[in-house]
Amino acid sequence: MDVSEHYIQLRLNFPHVHDEQEVHTTVGELAEFLCCTMRNMNLIMNKFKENGWVGWNPQRGRGKKSILVFYIPLLKVAGERFDYLLSGNRMEDAYELAAALPIPMGELLIQRMQTQFGLRSKEGDKGRVDTLRIPQNTPFKTLDPTQTGMWGEVFIIAEVFDRLVRYNAERQICEPSLAMAWEGDADGREWTFYLHKGIPFHHGRTLDAEDVKFTFDRIISDKSNPCRPLFGSIESIEAYDQLTVRFVLNKPNFMFPDLMSSMSASILPRDVEMNPLHPIGTGPYRLTRHDSKLLVLDVFVAYFRGRAYVDRVEVWQLPHSAKAESIIKHDLFPDAQPRAVQHEMQGGVYMTFNMQKEGPQHDVNFRRAVQQLLNAHELSEALGSTNTQAAYSLIRGRVQERQQPEDPDQGEPWKQHPEQSDGSGVSVPVLSVETSLAQAAALLRRSSYQGQSLSVWVEEGERMEADMVWFAERCRQIGLHINIMPGDPVHAVYQDELEDGFGDCDLIYTGEVFNDHVMLSLVTMYTFQNTLFLIAMNDYWRHELEQECGRVVMIQEPAERMDRLIQLENRLIREALLLPTYSFKEEHAHHDSLRDYRVAGYGLPDLRRLWVKKRPGAENKDASYPVYIPLW
CATH class of the missing domain: 3.90.76.10 (Dipeptide-binding Protein; Domain 1)
Structure with a gap:
C-alpha cells in the first residue's frame, strides 16, 4: 500500500479532528486503525514525518499517550493520489478512493474523473483497443428485456x-x-x-x-x-x-x-436460466461484468451482422456526479469546439395522478383544475430553456387545436383567446395568468377537494423540481396545498420499498422517453405494466387502455392506427389524466475523429455504427477522443 493510502486511511479514522489539532493516542491504537503491527506503524509514521504530513511526539511510559498532529488536509493527499491513479488509467482504484471519502470530498474528486470518459484508443500486444466510457448516476436494476422500465437499461439490452x-x-x-x-x-x-x-x-x-x-x-x-x-x-x-x-x-x-x-x-437462450443482471443474448456486445461500480460490454466478434468497431463499452456508476452539464461539457473539450449532434427526443414531460389512492384526484373537476394550473405555455414562459419547448401532446409534431375547457360555474364555453403555434405545429390558446388561475379556482371549488395537503411526486432533478416549485406557488394562489416529494424513478418503477415509490403521493410529475418507433412506444406506454404512467393508473384505466390498444393493433392501415392512438391521447388529455408540459432536445458533443455518430432511440449513440478515423502518421499510439453523452 502506498504511503499516501496509509495517510488517507488513518485520517479517516479521525473525522472530527481538525488539521493542526493535537490528538492524544498510542502507537497501538494507530496500528489497529491500519491493521498492521506496531513496528510497521512506527515505520509508517516516520514516512509521514519525512513528508511533512504529521507532527508526532511519542511519549514513553505506561499510561502515557503520544501526541499526533495532522498538518496536511485529507483532500490534498487524496487528490494527489486520485490524480496519480487516473494518470495510470486505474479508473477503478480511483473510484474506490473517491467512494471511501466523505461525500463532499468524493464529489470533488469524481468531478475530475469526467476527463476519463469518452472513447480511448490504446495500442497493445494484440493491436489497438477502442474503449468507450460512459458515466451513469442511476444503477441498472434489471436487464431482463421483459421487465425493464428505464431507458438506460434499454440501451444496454439493445x-x-x-x-x-x-x-x-x-x-x-x-x-x-x-x-x-x-x-x-x-x-x-x-x-x-x-x-x-x-x-x-x-x-x-x-x-x-x-x-x-x-x-x-x-x-x-x-x-x-x-x-x-x-x-x-x-x-x-x-x-x-x-x-x-x-x-x-x-x-x-x-x-x-x-x-x-x-x-x-429480445430473444433469450432456452438452455440458460435468465440472470437479470448478467443476461446472455446474440447482440454485438456481450456483458462481461456488472456490479455496483461498473458494467462492461465486450465486443462479440462472432456477431452475425459483422463485428462492431468499438471493442469495449464501460458504464461507470457515479452516484455523486450530479453537476451542471455545461461544466462537464466544457471540461471535456478545453482545446477545441466539439462536433455537435442535436437530437429532439420523442415523448416528453407530463403530469398524471395516483389513481391507486383515494382522494380528490378521482374527481375530473379537480384534475382539470390542476390541468389549468400546470399550463404548458405559462410554465415555458416562466422557466423555459433553450432545450425545451411547450408541448400539448407526447407525439412530436402533432397538429391539433387544444380544447377549451367549459366554465364550471356558468356551464358555457370560455371566451376564445388568440392562438399561436408552440413551434411544433400544434395550435394552442394563449391564456393570461389571471384567466388560467380563474379557471383553476372555479374548477377547484366545484371539485371534492376539501383543503387538505396533497403531495406531488417528482423525478429527482434540478429542472423538474424547479417546475414543481413554480406549480406549487400557482396552487397556493387558489388555496390548493401542495408538498413536493422528489423521488428516484428506479425505485418507483420497481417499487423496492413503499416509501421509495409514490404510493403516498397524489400527483406524479415525470417523463416518457420514446424510441424511434412512436406508434409502438405509445402502445407500450399504455400496456407495459412497468411504465410510470400505468403504475399510477387504477384497474379500470389499465383495462380501458389495454382494450383500446387491442383494438388499435387490429387495424390494418398504419395511418389509421396512428389516428386511433391520437384519439386515445385526446381522451386522456380531456379526462385530465395526461397533462403534457414540454418536449426537450439534447445535444451530444464528440471529437471530430469519431465518425458516423448517430443518435438512436432513447437518445443514446448507436454503437453499431460508431468508428474512429485516426490521423495518418499520428505520433502517439494511444489517443483519447472526448464524447459528451447527456444522461437525462
Missing part, C-alpha cells in the same frame, strides 16, 4: 440482445434481423418467421426456433409479467423446424411484426 425484427427509423419500416423474412395471413391471425442460419448466442450455442418459442412462452405463461399485455393476443407458438416458427393469435394483430421489434421481444 446491445446485448437481438430481436426477430428491427425498426428502421430512417425508412420507417420493419426490417429483418434474427428473422430473414416473415409472412402473415390475410386475417392477421397467423404469423410465420424464418430465421437466419448459424446465429450464435454469447455462450456458444446456435439460435433456433425453440429459443424463439421459449422466449414468448416465458412471457405469456406468466400472468405477472409486465409485458404480457403487449403479447396477449398470442394463443400458441409452434416451432416447425430449427429455422421456422409460427405464431397463432386469438384475434387479428396487424402490428405483430412491429411488436417483434420491441425490446421486450
Whole structure:
C-alpha cells in the first residue's frame, strides 16, 4: 500500500479532528486503525514525518499517550493520489478512493474523473483497443428485456440482445434481423418467421426456433409479467423446424411484426436460466461484468451482422456526479469546439395522478383544475430553456387545436383567446395568468377537494423540481396545498420499498422517453405494466387502455392506427389524466475523429455504427477522443 493510502486511511479514522489539532493516542491504537503491527506503524509514521504530513511526539511510559498532529488536509493527499491513479488509467482504484471519502470530498474528486470518459484508443500486444466510457448516476436494476422500465437499461439490452425484427427509423419500416423474412395471413391471425442460419448466442450455442418459442412462452405463461399485455393476443407458438416458427393469435394483430421489434421481444437462450443482471443474448456486445461500480460490454466478434468497431463499452456508476452539464461539457473539450449532434427526443414531460389512492384526484373537476394550473405555455414562459419547448401532446409534431375547457360555474364555453403555434405545429390558446388561475379556482371549488395537503411526486432533478416549485406557488394562489416529494424513478418503477415509490403521493410529475418507433412506444406506454404512467393508473384505466390498444393493433392501415392512438391521447388529455408540459432536445458533443455518430432511440449513440478515423502518421499510439453523452 502506498504511503499516501496509509495517510488517507488513518485520517479517516479521525473525522472530527481538525488539521493542526493535537490528538492524544498510542502507537497501538494507530496500528489497529491500519491493521498492521506496531513496528510497521512506527515505520509508517516516520514516512509521514519525512513528508511533512504529521507532527508526532511519542511519549514513553505506561499510561502515557503520544501526541499526533495532522498538518496536511485529507483532500490534498487524496487528490494527489486520485490524480496519480487516473494518470495510470486505474479508473477503478480511483473510484474506490473517491467512494471511501466523505461525500463532499468524493464529489470533488469524481468531478475530475469526467476527463476519463469518452472513447480511448490504446495500442497493445494484440493491436489497438477502442474503449468507450460512459458515466451513469442511476444503477441498472434489471436487464431482463421483459421487465425493464428505464431507458438506460434499454440501451444496454439493445446491445446485448437481438430481436426477430428491427425498426428502421430512417425508412420507417420493419426490417429483418434474427428473422430473414416473415409472412402473415390475410386475417392477421397467423404469423410465420424464418430465421437466419448459424446465429450464435454469447455462450456458444446456435439460435433456433425453440429459443424463439421459449422466449414468448416465458412471457405469456406468466400472468405477472409486465409485458404480457403487449403479447396477449398470442394463443400458441409452434416451432416447425430449427429455422421456422409460427405464431397463432386469438384475434387479428396487424402490428405483430412491429411488436417483434420491441425490446421486450429480445430473444433469450432456452438452455440458460435468465440472470437479470448478467443476461446472455446474440447482440454485438456481450456483458462481461456488472456490479455496483461498473458494467462492461465486450465486443462479440462472432456477431452475425459483422463485428462492431468499438471493442469495449464501460458504464461507470457515479452516484455523486450530479453537476451542471455545461461544466462537464466544457471540461471535456478545453482545446477545441466539439462536433455537435442535436437530437429532439420523442415523448416528453407530463403530469398524471395516483389513481391507486383515494382522494380528490378521482374527481375530473379537480384534475382539470390542476390541468389549468400546470399550463404548458405559462410554465415555458416562466422557466423555459433553450432545450425545451411547450408541448400539448407526447407525439412530436402533432397538429391539433387544444380544447377549451367549459366554465364550471356558468356551464358555457370560455371566451376564445388568440392562438399561436408552440413551434411544433400544434395550435394552442394563449391564456393570461389571471384567466388560467380563474379557471383553476372555479374548477377547484366545484371539485371534492376539501383543503387538505396533497403531495406531488417528482423525478429527482434540478429542472423538474424547479417546475414543481413554480406549480406549487400557482396552487397556493387558489388555496390548493401542495408538498413536493422528489423521488428516484428506479425505485418507483420497481417499487423496492413503499416509501421509495409514490404510493403516498397524489400527483406524479415525470417523463416518457420514446424510441424511434412512436406508434409502438405509445402502445407500450399504455400496456407495459412497468411504465410510470400505468403504475399510477387504477384497474379500470389499465383495462380501458389495454382494450383500446387491442383494438388499435387490429387495424390494418398504419395511418389509421396512428389516428386511433391520437384519439386515445385526446381522451386522456380531456379526462385530465395526461397533462403534457414540454418536449426537450439534447445535444451530444464528440471529437471530430469519431465518425458516423448517430443518435438512436432513447437518445443514446448507436454503437453499431460508431468508428474512429485516426490521423495518418499520428505520433502517439494511444489517443483519447472526448464524447459528451447527456444522461437525462
